[in-house]
Amino acid sequence: MKKLTRQNLEDILYGATILGTGGGGELSTGFALIDDALAKGKSFTMVSLDEAPQDALVCTPYMLGAISPLPPEEEKKYARLPRIEEPSILAAYRRFESYLGRKFYGTISCELGGSNTATAFYAAAMSDAYIIDADPAGRAVPEITHSTYYINSLPAAPIVAANAFGETIICENVMDDERAEHIVRALSVVSRNDIAAIDHALEVKDIKHAVIPGAISMAMRMGEAWRLAKEAGADIPDVIAKEGKGAVVFRGVVGENAWKTEEGFTIGDITIAGSDANDGDTYKIWLKNENMIGWVNGEVHATIPDLICLIDTETGAPITNPNYYTGQKVAVVVLPAPEPFTTPKGLAAFGPAYAGLDQPYRPAIS
Numbered sequence: 001m002k003k004l005t006r007q008n009l010e011d012i013l014y015g016a017t018i019l020g021t022g023g024g025g026e027l028s029t030g031f032a033l034i035d036d037a038l039a040k041g042k043s044f045t046m047v048s049l050d051e052a053p054q055d056a057l058v059c060t061p062y063m064l065g066a067i068s069p070l071p072p073e074e075e076k077k078y079a080r081l082p083r084i085e086e087p088s089i090l091a092a093y094r095r096f097e098s099y100l101g102r103k104f105y106g107t108i109s110c111e112l113g114g115s116n117t118a119t120a121f122y123a124a125a126m127s128d129a130y131i132i133d134a135d136p137a138g139r140a141v142p143e144i145t146h147s148t149y150y151i152n153s154l155p156a157a158p159i160v161a162a163n164a165f166g167e168t169i170i171c172e173n174v175m176d177d178e179r180a181e182h183i184v185r186a187l188s189v190v191s192r193n194d195i196a197a198i199d200h201a202l203e204v205k206d207i208k209h210a211v212i213p214g215a216i217s218m219a220m221r222m223g224e225a226w227r228l229a230k231e232a233g234a235d236i237p238d239v240i241a242k243e244g245k246g247a248v249v250f251r252g253v254v255g256e257n258a259w260k261t262e263e264g265f266t267i268g269d270i271t272i273a274g275s276d277a278n279d280g281d282t283y284k285i286w287l288k289n290e291n292m293i294g295w296v297n298g299e300v301h302a303t304i305p306d307l308i309c310l311i312d313t314e315t316g317a318p319i320t321n322p323n324y325y326t327g328q329k330v331a332v333v334v335l336p337a338p339e340p341f342t343t344p345k346g347l348a349a350f351g352p353a354y355a356g357l358d359q360p361y362r363p364a365i366s
Helices: 006-019 027-039 072-078 088-100 116-126 177-189 204-210 215-232 236-243 344-350
Strands: 045-047 057-064 130-132 159-162 168-171 195-203 247-262 265-274 282-288 290-296 299-303 307-312 329-335
Touching (some): 006 027, 006 307, 057 088, 057 177, 088 116, 088 159, 159 177, 168 177, 177 195, 195 204, 215 236, 236 247, 236 307, 236 329
Parallel strands (some): 045 130
Antiparallel strands (some): 057 195, 159 168, 247 265, 282 290
């Protein structure tokens, strides 16, 4: 059991953002949640799966939707709706406990990312519950089905969702996570592309085999390595690659790029003109919330479930989508995929085929 300090939390969120491969939400949102809880006198206490009681009830809170802003004409549709003052994740959390007639012992983050990791932490801290040192992704992912819960056939339902307008929805009898994704995504689309949801309300003994243990500690180590490298003036992409057992595969300058919000996702392309050792070469990334495919000179180089991380080489900051821009100096760091996603079931859920490629998965880092 570990009471997390503000520095621990900062390291976790930076590490989670790096491992989020462009997705998982904005760091600024994550820090706002963390600091709000701390200002209210709340604490963040993390326990391992082995420390948690086997009959303890845990849940997975998250925000789902596109990670880019709505066009002005879309934004107008929501102008007449009221707004609630509290974060929608807390409304969903309270409603879920009321629905079950039982308190949650703790929360598990749905993925690693600047705001979604913080969302799970915030729900726990504000409810005097624990943070479980595990998650079902080991990175950020675009859909509910991209998880070790889905790979292990654990039920998402019941699901409680709430939006910023005070609307709360309870979803029962949802067949599986694939159907859950369709339902919650649709709710997000009519909720300004941003909805709070909580699912997989299960006891520790039922999820222990089906999540990645130590995922939060892994993010904290990555964030600490990032911070120390920045303080020392070291080459941050190299440090990230070493900590994550991956490699810096490309350095260059962002050129042509574009993105759009479509069906609850942020879709885009980033083209990088090589510099230094990569002078004359081009790296292109296609993203769907997260960075999904990387090409070198038109040839597929890396695909999900490998982590394709984009780092600003001038500031050292991990780049979240769609916050890249023409002229930005960047490095592409590829880290190996979380092991569960390299299994046949994992690749069926989150492999090259999901990204539209008709080819087998080939790890970019051997």
